[in-house]
Amino acid sequence: MKNLVSASLLGCDLADLKNEIKSIEKAGADWLHCDVMDGVFVNNISFGTPVLKCVRKAASVPMDTHLMITDPIRYIDDYAGLGSDNITFHLEAASDPQAVIDKIHSHGISAGISIKPGTPVSEVKPYLGSVDMVLVMTVEPGFGGQKFVADTLEKISEIRYLLDSMGRSEVNIEVDGGVNGETVKLCREAGANVFVSGSYIFGAEDRKAAVNSLK
Numbered sequence: 001m002k003n004l005v006s007a008s009l010l011g012c013d014l015a016d017l018k019n020e021i022k023s024i025e026k027a028g029a030d031w032l033h034c035d036v037m038d039g040v041f042v043n044n045i046s047f048g049t050p051v052l053k054c055v056r057k058a059a060s061v062p063m064d065t066h067l068m069i070t071d072p073i074r075y076i077d078d079y080a081g082l083g084s085d086n087i088t089f090h091l092e093a094a095s096d097p098q099a100v101i102d103k104i105h106s107h108g109i110s111a112g113i114s115i116k117p118g119t120p121v122s123e124v125k126p127y128l129g130s131v132d133m134v135l136v137m138t139v140e141p142g143f144g145g146q147k148f149v150a151d152t153l154e155k156i157s158e159i160r161y162l163l164d165s166m167g168r169s170e171v172n173i174e175v176d177g178g179v180n181g182e183t184v185k186l187c188r189e190a191g192a193n194v195f196v197s198g199s200y201i202f203g204a205e206d207r208k209a210a211v212n213s214l215k
C-alpha cells in the first residue's frame with residue numbers, strides 16, 4: 001500500500017497560507033489536512049468554511065478535511081460542497097455514524113471515521129465495512145505539537161487486522177498527532193499508510209527532506 005503524507009495546515013503560517021500551501025506541495029505532500037475545530041468537541045477553535053474555500057482555490061492536491069466538531073452531519077453538505085476530497089468525522093461526536101458516512105458518500109467523495117486515543121476499536125468496528133479511511137488519533141485532538149501516544153499503536157494493528165480479514169485491505173489507516181521521522185516507522189509497522197504531519201514538516205528547514213522521511 002502506498003504511503004501518503006497529509007500536511008496539516010494547523011502547523012503552517014496561516015498569515016501566509018497561499019505560499020505555505022505552494023511550499024508544502026512543492027516539498028511533495030500528497031494531501032492537505034484541514035483541521036476544523038468548533039471549541040466544543042475539542043478545546044480549540046481553528047478555521048471553517050471561508051478559509052477552506054480559499055485553500056481549495058490555492059491547492060492542487062486533494063483536500064483531506066478533518067471535522068473535530070459536534071454533530072458533524074449538519075456540516076457535511078458545506079464541506080463537501082466547497083471541494084473536500086475526503087471528509088473525516090469523529091465517531092465520538094456523531095449520534096448516528098452510519099448516517100454521516102452515507103451523507104458523505106452521497107456527495108461521491110471518500111468518508112473517514114476517526115477515534116480519539118481513549119476510544120476502543122470495538123466502537124469503530126461496525127463501520128469498517130463502509131468507510132474509506134480510519135483516522136486513529138495519536139494525540140488528544142485539539143492542538144498541534146503534542147507528543148505521540150504510543151499506546152495507540154496496538155489499535156492501528158487491530159484495525160489493520162480486521163480490515164484485512166474483511167477483505168478490505170484497500171481502506172486507508174491515517175495517523176495524526178506527533179508524527180515525525182521516528183514515530184512514522186512505528187505507525188507504518190502497525191499498519192498505517194497515511195501520515196498527517198504539522199509541526200514536523202512545516203517546522204523543518206528542509207521541508208522536502210522532512211516529507212520524504214515520512215514516505
Ligand SMILES: O=C(CO)[C@@H](O)[C@H](O)COP(=O)(O)O
Nearest residue numbers: 141142144145177178198199
Ligand atoms: O488534528 C490535529 C490536532 O488535533 C493534528 O492534525 C495536528 O495539527 C498535528 O500536528 P503535529 O502533531 O503534527 O504538530
